[in-house]
Amino acid sequence: MDRTCGTLIRIPNVISVHPNERWEDPTGMNLPRPPDRRFVETPFQETANGMAYRAFGTGEPLILLHGGAGSWAHWVMNVDALATAFGVIAFDFPSYGDSTRVEWDISTEDYLSVVADAVREVCGQAPRIHIAGFSFGGMIAAATAVALGPRAGSLSMTGGAGYGPPSGRGFTLDSRRRLGERLGRPPTGDELRAMHAENLGKLMIWDRSKIDDWAIDMQFRNVERTRFDSRRLSWAADTPRLIGKLTCPVKVIYGEHDAAAIPSVEERFALCRAARPDVETQVIPDCGHWAMYEEPDVVNRLLLEFHGRA
Numbered sequence: 001m002d003r004t005c006g007t008l009i010r011i012p013n014v015i016s017v018h019p020n021e022r023w024e025d026p027t028g029m030n031l032p033r034p035p036d037r038r039f040v041e042t043p044f045q046e047t048a049n050g051m052a053y054r055a056f057g058t059g060e061p062l063i064l065l066h067g068g069a070g071s072w073a074h075w076v077m078n079v080d081a082l083a084t085a086f087g088v089i090a091f092d093f094p095s096y097g098d099s100t101r102v103e104w105d106i107s108t109e110d111y112l113s114v115v116a117d118a119v120r121e122v123c124g125q126a127p128r129i130h131i132a133g134f135s136f137g138g139m140i141a142a143a144t145a146v147a148l149g150p151r152a153g154s155l156s157m158t159g160g161a162g163y164g165p166p167s168g169r170g171f172t173l174d175s176r177r178r179l180g181e182r183l184g185r186p187p188t189g190d191e192l193r194a195m196h197a198e199n200l201g202k203l204m205i206w207d208r209s210k211i212d213d214w215a216i217d218m219q220f221r222n223v224e225r226t227r228f229d230s231r232r233l234s235w236a237a238d239t240p241r242l243i244g245k246l247t248c249p250v251k252v253i254y255g256e257h258d259a260a261a262i263p264s265v266e267e268r269f270a271l272c273r274a275a276r277p278d279v280e281t282q283v284i285p286d287c288g289h290w291a292m293y294e295e296p297d298v299v300n301r302l303l304l305e306f307h308g309r310a
Contacts, residue, residue: 050100057083067135068230071097128153154310162239206288255287
């Protein structure tokens with residue numbers, strides 16, 4: 001395994017503490033506002049099989065798993081709030097972010113095993129492990145919970161994937177290749193940033209006023225460092241089957257306007273209820289797919305309350 005992934009876009013690391021105006025102390029204890037994690041260098045550690053992770057707080061482990069073409073940074077607005085109650089571990093999947101590359105044609109079973117092995121290593125002998133997944137990471141979170149067996153303490157999936165291919169999706173995400181073909185030349189950095197901003201608006205963030213420079217730069221960098229096709233797992237219809245195997249509490253969360261929830265959020269809830277009649281479901285109003293960034297305070301409260309009582 002290696003980390004080579006072609007040309008990387010250089011985005012400076014800003015080592016400074018910026019006030020996070022969106023912070024709301026979820027404990028009600030008037031804890032001091034943490035640094036804005038978007039602008040603080042957060043070093044990573046690495047498992048024996050090459051998965052990078054960042055750790056925050058202490059307590060029962062809460063594993064955070066990101067979405068496709070992403071990294072741990074999908075959870076950047078959540079790690080500090082969740083770390084008030086848990087030992088938070090935010091991973092980069094194999095062939096994403098700072099993790100090492102796996103073979104392009106790795107089997108689904110082997111890919112999932114790499115993740116489950118990394119979770120077991122980092123969590124050590126912890127008797128209970130809570131897992132929260134986003135999008136592509138929702139399906140992997142469900143598979144990891146199954147692999148953990150009785151050690152799985154609770155599972156939440158925000159904007160989770162794994163319900164079949166998005167047949168009838170009314171938009172197409174642009175790419176460096178497609179943009180270059182239309183332009184007849186390699187796109188400039190500004191043109192690529194504009195492309196990523198538009199992609200964020202199509203798929204990730206419903207309220208376009210919340211597509212800020214950091215989100216655009218994060219999307220740009222994450223896509224450039226993606227070395228795995230997540231659609232192989234995201235477009236499989238495995239999530240309902242997987243949660244049907246679990247005995248731990250399960251919560252499914254979607255933004256009201258999640259563009260990835262095809263054919264609809266209610267249809268996905270129905271599939272989950274058929275597999276697990278006691279599944280908890282939640283819709284976040286006026287919100288899109290990347291709810292953890294668009295409505296971080298809401299997501300933080302939901303996850304702290306759900307995983308905290310599991």
